[in-house]
Amino acid sequence: MKFKTFYLLSLLISCFTFQAFAQDKYNYQFVENVPYYDAGQDDYQRTQCLLDIYYPVDGKEKAEGRPVVVWFHGGGLTGGQKEIPSYLKDKGLVVVGVGYRFSPKVKVEGIIHDAAKAVSFIYNQVNKYNGDKNKFFLSGHSAGGYLVTMLALNPSYLEPHGMNANDLTGVISFSGQAITHFTARKELGIDEKQPTIDALAPLYWVRKDAPPLVLLTGDREKEMLGRYEENAYLKRMMDIVGHPDTKLMEFQGYGHGMTYPGFPVMLEEMQRILTEKNN
Template sequence: MNLFRLFSILTALLCTQVASAEKSSPQIIADIVYQKGQASAYAAERCKLDLYLPAVQKDFPTLVWLHGGGLTSGSKDSEKQVALARHFAEEGVAVAMVNYRLSPKATYPAYIEDSSAAFAWVKKNIQEHGGDAGRVFLGGHSAGAYLALMVSLDAHYLEAQGLTPDAICGLIPISGQTLTHYTVRIERGQPKERLMADEASPLFHVCKEAPPMLILYADKDMEMRVEENALLASALRAAGHEKTTTSMIKGRTHSSVAHDMANAGDVGFAEVMGFIQAVKAE
C-alpha cells in the first residue's frame, strides 16, 4: 500500500470519527429566560429553557418540548429529558427543553401562558441559532402534551404573544390529557375523578384550523388515556381537521412511550422523526 493510499484511509477514518463526535455532542445553551419581567421569584426561577442544537447543520427543524409531571412536578434538567433532547439533536432536530411554573405555586392558566411564551421565544429567535423559523414544532408528554394542545388549540394564548396557531409547524402530543386536566379540577376544589371538558380542555377547542398533528400514546397507557386521545382524534376529524395522525405504540407504558424515544431504534422516535420530515416536505 503506497503512502498516499494510507494517508487517504487515515484521513477518512479521522473525518468519520470527527463526524461521529459532532453527532453525539450537540451544542447546548442552558437556562435561557424566555419571558422578561416575571412577577415573582418563582416565575424567574422556572421560566427558562435549554436549547439543544445540532452540531453541524443549519436550517434545522426545532421541537419545543414540554415535560410531564401532572402539572405539579418535572424538570427540563432530569436525566430522561436531557437524554431525549440529545437524541433528537444528534439526528438533526433541535430541541428547546422548557420549564414552566407548577401547581400549586402557580395555577391555571399560568403554566399554559408560560408554554406559549416559550414557544414564541423559540419561534422568534431560533433563526439566530441556525434553525429554520418556519419549521418549529410543539410537543410534550402527558401534562406537557396537555399544555401543547392548549397552546395550539386555544388561539388566545399565542395571540397574547403576537402569534397565531399556524406559527406551529406541527403538533406532537404524547399520552396527553385531553379533558380538563385533573390538576386544574383539584385547583378548583373539585374531585380529581370528576370528568370535565370546559374551556380548560383541549377537546373544548378542537377546530379544523389546528396545526398538523401526530397523536401518540401507549398500548399499556394509564387508565383512560388511550380513550381520551382517540376521542381527541375523532373530534378533530369531525371538525374537519384533515391532518390528524394517531399511533398507539405497542409494548409501551405511559412513561416509556416518551422516555424510550431517547433510545436508538425506538418506534416512537421514528414516528416523530417521520412526522417532522413529512411536514417539512409539504
C-alpha cells in the same frame, strides 16, 4: 393505528429517521437556563421559566434552517424539570427544553401562559440557533403533551405574544390529556376520576384549521386513566370538524411512559409533515 409487531416497526422507522435526520453532519452546542420572561419577575418565575437549547452548528455541512422541536416535560403540572430528550440529540435538530411553573403555586391557566411565552420567545429567536421557524414543532409527554395541544388548538394563548398558532408546523403529543387536565379539575375540587370538558380541555377547542396534530399514546389497557380513549375522542372530533391531518397511534404493550418507542415515530411524522408541506 395499533402497533402489534413493534420491534420490527421500530427498527424500520429508526433506519428511516437516521437518514432523514442525519447524526454526523454537524457539531452541536448546548446552552442552559435561558430566561424567556423579561427581568423583573418574582423569584419563582425567574428560577422556573428557563430554557435549555441544544442546537447544531457548522460541521461537515453548514448548519442553518434546521427543524426545531420545543419539548415540554411531564409531571402532572406539579413537578418535573426541563429536559433535552437524549433520543433527539445529534439528529440535526434544534431541541429546546422548557421549564415552567407548577401547581399549586400557580393555576393551570398560568402554566399554559408560561408555555405560550416560551414558545413565542424561541420562535422569535430561532435563527440565532440555526433553526427555521417554518419547520417549528411542539412536542411533550403527559403534562407536556397537554400543554402543546392547548397551545395549538386555542389560538388565544399565543396571540398576545404576536404569534399565530397556525404558524406551527406540527404538534406531536405523547400521552397528553385531551379532557380537562386533572390538576385543573383538582383546583375546582373535582376528583381525577370525574371526567370534565371545559375551556381547559384541548377537546373544547377542536377546529378544522389547526396545524397538523399527531397523538401518541400507550396501550389502552396499560395507560393512565383512559388516556388512549381521551385522545381517540379528540381524534374523532377533529375529523368531524374537518381537520385534514390528525393522526392517532397506540403502542400496544407500552404504558404511560411510552416516549420510546414514540420518539422514532415522532421523527418519522415530522419528516412526513415537512415533506407534505413542501409538496
